[in-house]
Amino acid sequence: MFSEITSGVFSVNHGTVDGKNGIIIGSRGAVAIDSGLHPEEGRMMAEFIGAHHHPPEYLIFTHGHSDHIFGSAAFQGAEVFSHLSTPTVIAKQIATWTKRTGIAAAQLRSSVTHPTVTFVDNMRLNLGDKHLRLFWTPGHSCDSTCVYVEEDRILFAGDTVVTGIVPALWDGDSREMEHSLRTLALMDIDVLVPGHGPLLRGAATVREWLTWLVDYLVAIRESVSMSLKDGYDPESAVNAASFQEFAAGRLPENKHNMIRRHRDTVRNIFEEELQRTQPQPILSATYARVAPLGDHVRFS
Template structure:
């Protein structure tokens, strides 16, 4: 592990496959932001987390598996937007999907599936919720962007904002659960916070400069899709031709990534989502 302290109360692990995982240690316990994707990482992470004190809260920034699978192995109450609970109750990956995925990304975890269950949030909110840990508090705000149920977490005492996949330093995540107008609005919402440290959904801990880079990455792929629409291509044509760099799900020197067919599915669904949103709102091409 490469745990790094980014402020007086916050430690972040950016080396896990899947989302970044954060520890907020207050005088009255610990809050976590997102949990490891690989079960073997989650089990090891629990040992690290317990060294900081009693876990009171586990915050999920959205419902995607790379943010929520590790819930099962964590202590404390799981907290999210109410839409995340609904998605995990009704649309969580089934056993066969997880068995196939773990066989590639975490073979040692395949036997663990026999006892695994999706752990849904016990505490949910609609617009805003504050979690208090004695000397610090975490402000949770509903902010659709990467998904319809994404949230932003902010630790004002340290000036640290946790964006989930609303902002990623590593590159663009999937757009398949996004609406394009929300995607851009969410970046502006993050920019409105008074922060000095940004913990993204994927990639290295950053500062404000990451917002401009991330926004431009999005504009680039949106421009490609807008050009395809201008040429008269349909959604299937655009989805077959247009690709953006995936630095989130692919193999790296440190871990094995997703199967190629899943990565291809994410790309096609992302481009199709952008295409449909641009047909509905052509003005977004110049956002």
């Protein structure tokens, strides 16, 4: 379950679609990155941190989706870092799971350790001999965050980057994801820990995969744009953009419901492009920008 990438930096497997969490242990403290879907997954992470002589008092959420937050009960009372939008995403996830499972919202809410420190664009955590940069990478979700271990050039990408499945947009946006992926491709990354799938090692390997993800999104967008021009309905557009054409040879079609996932991504991009062809309202809401927190958070 725990794999040491380099001294003090661990990837942590969890059971949702070959999921990956993380733990970074520094001279001043230890931080968990995501907690999985099930309480026992988060509990094992907290115990692992304790076995390395640190209390489980710091947690980062890469975003607020269920398979990243619902294992967090073992971190109750911890300082939890996330993007400013993550509390809202968590609230929506709780409402969704209440409808799906019948579990009371209050019970689900109390089982999640909620963010206590949020940021807008980026923030930095000082663990002593490890420095982490958290930065906003929207696309998979509006609150998606990546965590970069500066000394080791290791990126924990959350679901901004996946290597075992096609990119998932869900409540996100493909153009924002494309921009985030292009930004990551400009970074010095020696090891990339995805939200789901195997680790990538070597700067060239990382950059090549990020480039392919961008190409995949762009190619699907071009396909659905042509379908819209030809008057296709959503299902016809999805059928016209087959998995075999866009992802065969990159990902196994018989694993993790891959064909369905690909079709969902095509469908989401179709809806995005359809919305862009609709007349826009004259008036739109104006959103205030909240100033980010200070650059450094130092652990005592």
